[in-house]
Amino acid sequence: MKRLRLIALLCFSCLLTQAETGAYVYEFLRLPVSTLAAGLGGNTVSSPEADPDLAFHNPALLSEKSHNGLSLGYMNYIADIHFGHAAFSRRINGHNAWMAAVRYLDYGLIEGYDRQHTYLGQVFAKDMAFTSGYAFQISRYWRGGIDVHLIYSLLDEYTSLGMAVDLGVYYARPENGFWAGLSVKSLGSQLTAYDEHYEALPWDIQIGLSKQLEHAPFRFSLTAQHFDRWTSPYFDNGSQSVVDREKLLNRIFCHLLLGVELLPSDNFHLSLGYNARRRYELAIEQRSVLSGFSAAFSFQIKKMRFGASYAKYHLSGNSLQMNFSTQFPTK
Numbered sequence: 001m002k003r004l005r006l007i008a009l010l011c012f013s014c015l016l017t018q019a020e021t022g023a024y025v026y027e028f029l030r031l032p033v034s035t036l037a038a039g040l041g042g043n044t045v046s047s048p049e050a051d052p053d054l055a056f057h058n059p060a061l062l063s064e065k066s067h068n069g070l071s072l073g074y075m076n077y078i079a080d081i082h083f084g085h086a087a088f089s090r091r092i093n094g095h096n097a098w099m100a101a102v103r104y105l106d107y108g109l110i111e112g113y114d115r116q117h118t119y120l121g122q123v124f125a126k127d128m129a130f131t132s133g134y135a136f137q138i139s140r141y142w143r144g145g146i147d148v149h150l151i152y153s154l155l156d157e158y159t160s161l162g163m164a165v166d167l168g169v170y171y172a173r174p175e176n177g178f179w180a181g182l183s184v185k186s187l188g189s190q191l192t193a194y195d196e197h198y199e200a201l202p203w204d205i206q207i208g209l210s211k212q213l214e215h216a217p218f219r220f221s222l223t224a225q226h227f228d229r230w231t232s233p234y235f236d237n238g239s240q241s242v243v244d245r246e247k248l249l250n251r252i253f254c255h256l257l258l259g260v261e262l263l264p265s266d267n268f269h270l271s272l273g274y275n276a277r278r279r280y281e282l283a284i285e286q287r288s289v290l291s292g293f294s295a296a297f298s299f300q301i302k303k304m305r306f307g308a309s310y311a312k313y314h315l316s317g318n319s320l321q322m323n324f325s326t327q328f329p330t331k
Helices: 002-016 035-039 052-056 248-253 276-282
Strands: 069-076 082-091 096-113 119-137 142-155 158-173 178-192 204-212 218-224 234-236 241-243 256-265 268-275 293-301 304-314 317-327
Touching (some): 035 293, 035 304, 035 317, 052 069, 052 082, 052 142
Antiparallel strands (some): 069 317, 082 096, 178 204, 218 256, 234 241, 293 304
């Protein structure tokens, strides 16, 4: 419990220095790494699945079950943006584990213009994050974890270096079919800015619950996130001003991710998720049926696991993500 109190103290002290809202730098840190999380609306901090990529969503989800585990992933994101990752995890002992990983985001070639709208040719932008993670058993039901990220960003001739920390706790009662998680994400700052202006990192507090039915192969999840931004104001061309017309119920619902999973066997997994914020901010009146929905599946053959997910963001934008993981034999 001393470790648990230490994590809570670190969360509180870091949030005091991160109480800034608005635009953030390194927004790619919010992208889902696990296809399972992507299928549940884009995130989960309470899933009991032995997926090593879930450690990116909650550091406490890194399990000693993923011993000598290698995970590779690729996402074809909106507007031909490419996102990939590689991670290796290893058990230290029966209660602790560590992970080393890298994430890479390539925005592709971008048409460049100056302030006078003069065409400058094609420019490029890339982001990378190198991660080291550690998870440990606190007690019979509680587990804690920490991820440290070294971040490098390149925007044509401008570069930035930053560092961030994720903290997480996880509560598991598998005999009752109940799991809960809490994660505080992206606490840190830029070490070097693109120019002389330093920007805040996309910090967030995420809380999640998962509940499995006793006599049916279904598990339900609820995740609350985006506590860094309570409203979504926008610029109205008609009034030429920034307005916020969100009703209280919409404001609350836009912080929630709803998910349901079908678990017919230990080797097959199917999930469906709903992200209200995506639908509210990106859907259009003419065609908005699938906006905000996502789905994923995975299957396992011996020690190899394959996963894929699809998420609908907008009429003209969606993401397709694929993951592969395996475990090397222990000598």
